[in-house]
Amino acid sequence: MTTQIGGDTQNTEDPDLGSLPANAQLVQLADDLKVYTTSEGEARYIYNEIWADGCYDGAEIPDNPFIVDVGANIGLFTIYMRRKYPLARVLAFEPAPANFLLMRQNLKLANVRTSAPGVVGGVESHPKALGAEDGRARLRYYPNLPGNSTLRPEDKEPLRAALQESMTEEFAAACFDVYETVDVRVCTLQSILECREIKRIDLVKIDVEGAELAVLQGIGTLWNRVRNIMVETMESTGVREEIEALLKEKGFAIKKKSADGLTVIHAYRKNEGKIAADPGGCFNLG
Known part of the structure; x- marks a missing residue:
């Protein structure tokens, strides 16, 4: 792994395990949930999005689902799904080294067990990005706003401009x-799953800050295994319509909710894994 800060470049190994970031802090998000984060405000925002707003609720999945968390950040969605579905098996992907280390620590704090042979359920975490093809890419990691770290930094310009206008130039900087x-x-995703004995993928959650279409394209020949997909996309990237077109082409029906420049798309198989009558949260559209 190559880390570049300013003009200096140094090689490191994948962040399998190591010390937490120097600016990590332990934050109490709820009576039963503490997490390590480098941005308390961002962690609370994501917690409220998932727990209070139920933004990823609404998919009809079994009690022992197979879930893929793409863009796992510090692990909040994975923790939420493992608590909601104790028998769930989760594959979690997070490429930012600092976020990955925080996620691993947060899974331990939440008593979420890792996946192992012969064990029902559990979480298997990988310090990787998912995309349209296997290879390497340059990730821009923002230590003061880590959930916005991205393979497509040009997509962050509208958000930076909005922060500068609504807050200050110093804050945006x-x-x-x-x-x-x-x-x-x-x-x-195809290269990860095609060698595994997984016939059904109950839910794929994608929150990858502009690289959503590439992740979907990387499903390859495994589309028929996928029952539900939850995609968060930024309207400013201009790819939402292309994402929706691809999902419909692959046989999915779509439900969506937009707010504050973000759209969460729930794609589901008709008559299978579809939206409940009143799912609440982000998908309670009336």
Whole structure:
């Protein structure tokens, strides 16, 4: 792995295990949930999005689902799904080294067991990005706004401009002008899953800050195994319609909700894994 800060480049190994970031802090998000994060405000925002707003609720999945978390960040969605579905098996992918280490620590704090042979359920985590093809890519990691770390930094310009207008130039600069460039491994979902004995993927959650279409393209020949997909996309990237067209082409029906420049798309198989009558949260559209 190559980390670039300013003009200096240094090689490191994949962040399998190591010390937490120097600016990590332990934050109490709820009576029964503490997490390590480098941005308390962002962690609380994501927690509210998942727990309070139920943004990823609404998919009809079995009690022992197979779930893929693409863009796992510090692990909040994975923790939520494992608590909601104790028998769930989750594959979690997070390419940013700092976020990956925080996720691993947060899974331990939440008593979420890792997957192992002969064990029902569990979480298997990978320090990788998912994309349209196997290879490597350059990830821009924002230490002050880590959930916005991206393979497509140009997509962050509208958000930076909005923060500058609504807050201050200094705040926007702290969020987006302070960054590290990290060389990360990219795999396709097909390459990860085709050698596994997994016949049904109950839910794929995608929150990858502009690379959503590439992740979907990387499903390759395995589309018929997927029952539900939850995709968060930024309207400013201009790819939502292309994403929806691809999902419909692959036989999915679509439900969506937009707010604050973001759209969460729930794609589901008709008559199978479809939206409940009143799912609540982001998909309670009336």
